[in-house]
Amino acid sequence: MKAINPRLKDYIEAEILPRYREFDSAHRIDHVQEVIRGSLELALHYDVDVDMVYTVAAYHDTGLCGGREEHHILSGRILRGDATLKHYFSPDKIEIMAQAVEDHRASSSHAPRSIYGRIVAEADRIIDGPTIVRRTIRYGLSHYPQLDKEGHYLRFLEHMAEKYAQGGYLKLWIPQSPNAERLASFQQLLKDPAATREMFEREWNSRHNAEFTLFSCSL
Secondary structure, three states: OOOOOHHHHHHHHHHOHHHHHHOOOOOOHHHHHHHHHHHHHHHOOOOOOHHHHHHHHHHOOHHHHHOOOOHHHHHHHHHHHOHHHHHOOOHHHHHHHHHHHHOOOOOOOOOOOOHHHHHHHHHHOOOOHHHHHHHHHHHHHHHOOOOOHHHHHHHHHHHHHHHHOOOOOOOOOOOOOOHHHHHHHHHHHHOOHHHHHHHHHHHHHOOOOOOOOOOOOOO
């Protein structure tokens, strides 16, 4: 795989990635960096444009500046509206990348429209028990500060049932990804109430301050 265009990389590192510092603590710069790494690893299995893979991963959650519910749509709008990207990509490639960003959300009702969407969606599915629990707690602390510990635990259980448990809405798209095996192991753990509670308690006791302010959206 060829190297990422250094000028494009410099621009994104200077102007795009810093936006994640102002999002909720489950979606800060460590998250986007992990999604970028995962996307580039998955891209090794496909004949794809590495600059496009990198850009999609970098922009995938930029729409959180406008709230979580429609962040994937706003992320696509931000990517389409970024004039600097027009120096590196054709209009057709920009549209493919914007659609990939729109399609990355785990609760999407349709499959990603391109391999770029499948790659970023898969890389965004970070199937690691402690990481999932930690991000769920951090998100809850940021968005539901009125809840006490038991309230956060009940919210955590509800989220696990809706998304990660067998029959949940989480879908995997890349056969080369190790996520399928990891998800199966995590689902087995969720069937054990004592192990699930212990996992929550461990991450709850090690939590950090999850306060945040939203970065202003920039199109």
